Amino acid sequence: MPCDQLTDTLPGVADGSVTLDRAGRAHVEACLRCQAELVRYRRLLRSLHGLRGEWVAAPGLLTEILAALDGVDPDEREARTGRRTAYLSGIAAATAAGAAGAIVFATRVRHRRPLAG
Amino acid sequence: MPADIDELVALSTEGDRAAFDELVRRTYHDTYTLALRLLGHEEDARDVTQEAYLRAYRGLPKFRGDAQFSTWLYRITANCASTHLGRRARNRHEVLDDEAPVADLHPDGDPAGRADQAALRAELTDALRRLPPKLRAVVVLRDIYDLPHESIAAELGISESAAKVRLHRARRKLREDLFPLPGDPTAVEGVEAPGRAHAV
Ligand SMILES: [Zn+2]
Numbered sequence: 153m154p155c156d157q158l159t160d161t162l163p164g165v166a167d168g169s170v171t172l173d174r175a176g177r178a179h180v181e182a183c184l185r186c187q188a189e190l191v192r193y194r195r196l197l198r199s200l201h202g203l204r205g206e207w208v209a210a211p212g213l214l215t216e217i218l219a220a221l222d223g224v225d226p227d228e229r230e231a232r233t234g235r236r237t238a239y240l241s242g243i244a245a246a247t248a249a250g251a252a253g254a255i256v257f258a259t260r261v262r263h264r265r266p267l268a269g
Numbered sequence: 270m271p272a273d274i275d276e277l278v279a280l281s282t283e284g285d286r287a288a289f290d291e292l293v294r295r296t297y298h299d300t301y302t303l304a305l306r307l308l309g310h311e312e313d314a315r316d317v318t319q320e321a322y323l324r325a326y327r328g329l330p331k332f333r334g335d336a337q338f339s340t341w342l343y344r345i346t347a348n349c350a351s352t353h354l355g356r357r358a359r360n361r362h363e364v365l366d367d368e369a370p371v372a373d374l375h376p377d378g379d380p381a382g383r384a385d386q387a388a389l390r391a392e393l394t395d396a397l398r399r400l401p402p403k404l405r406a407v408v409v410l411r412d413i414y415d416l417p418h419e420s421i422a423a424e425l426g427i428s429e430s431a432a433k434v435r436l437h438r439a440r441r442k443l444r445e446d447l448f449p450l451p452g453d454p455t456a457v458e459g460v461e462a463p464g465r466a467h468a469v
Contacts, residue, residue: 163440164433192448193440199393200412200443202386207298208305213315217293217322221286224326 153179155186162186166193278338282329289329293322296339300346306409307350309398317353321346343414347406347424354402389447396446400439407432408439 153175164170165180172180180186270291271277277295280288300321304314324345332341397405406425410416411432418436422429445453 159441160437163437163444166440169433189444192444195389196393196440196444196447197412199386199389200408202390203306203393203413204415206302206390208302210298210301210311210315210318213301213318214294214297216315217297217319218290220319220323221289221293221326224323 155179155183155189158186162189163193166190167197274338275334278329278332278334281326282332289326292338296342297322299339300342303343303346303409303414304350306394306397306413307347307402307406308353309402309405313353313357317346317349320349320353324349340416340420343410343416344420344424347410347416347421351406351425354406392447393443396443399446400442404435404439404442407435408443411436412440 158165158172158176158179161170161172161176165172180190270288271280274292274295277288277292281292297318301314301318304317304321305311308314308317321342325342328345332338397409400408403425407421410421410424411418418429418432422432425432427435
């Protein structure tokens with residue numbers, strides 16, 4: 153069996169989601185090249201998993217999200233569970249939705265900058 | 270305000286807006302980072318993050334708590350990002366095809382000799398950005414955020430088998446990008462070179 157028959161399989165073998173048949177296993181056990189490839193894939197998977205704990209800062213985003221949430225009509229949300237929504241009049245809700253809608257719109261038309269790199 | 274996320278979710282589900290605001294405060298960096306990894310563009314990621322919280326807030330009464338809140342939010346974010354990418358491709362005539370060539374840019378040194386995991390992660394972040402969006406979405410959701418294939422397929426609107434094919438293709442492209450070998454991507458024979466081939 154040539155190595156290239158396993159090219160599409162090794163990315164799945166690396167995390168155990170794909171199981172090799174007997175011929176494939178025999179090949180990998182005897183082939184340093186495929187073993188090295190598996191090592192590279194496992195290193196890749198460990199690094200990918202390591203990215204989970206990294207966060208990217210987004211200045212001002214929290215304020216934008218909370219302002220947008222102010223525009224959600226409670227009636228629309230509560231309707232799903234049928235709870236009472238008497239604490240906000242329809243007019244007040246519509247006004248809030250309009251104001252927040254403007255904020256959302258302003259957010260979406262900001263100049264777009266591609267990421268560096 | 271309770272310290273526990275589950276308690277905040279429960280209060281939010283009952284309509285407690287302050288509790289939901291606190292949930293947003295605690296999770297928005299994570300959600301934004303996922304959106305940025307899926308979209309590769311800061312402004313788009315901000316828009317999608319905002320959209321995801323609006324959808325989560327509206328949909329929270331339906332959240333049953335059988336999944337973790339974070340997983341539920343990842344799924345919403347993935348779905349919003351997928352819709353956003355589709356729209357963006359239509360508007361900008363971008364290539365979304367998963368066979369799109371990966372930009373061959375290797376700005377710095379030899380990763381084979383680099384022991385530093387942090388440096389590798391930085392290169393990996395760049396390599397992810399170079400992946401075609403369809404491949405990137407699957408590998409980000411599966412290999413970074415641990416979403417099952419079933420969820421990924423559902424949120425991206427593809428079959429589970431397509432999700433698996435894309436995942437393996439994405440891993441292969443990342444491997445080729447980070448640890449290039451002579452003759453990639455069609456190498457059959459050959460040994461690993463001591464250094465990496467510098468790109469154009
Ligand atoms: Zn082999």
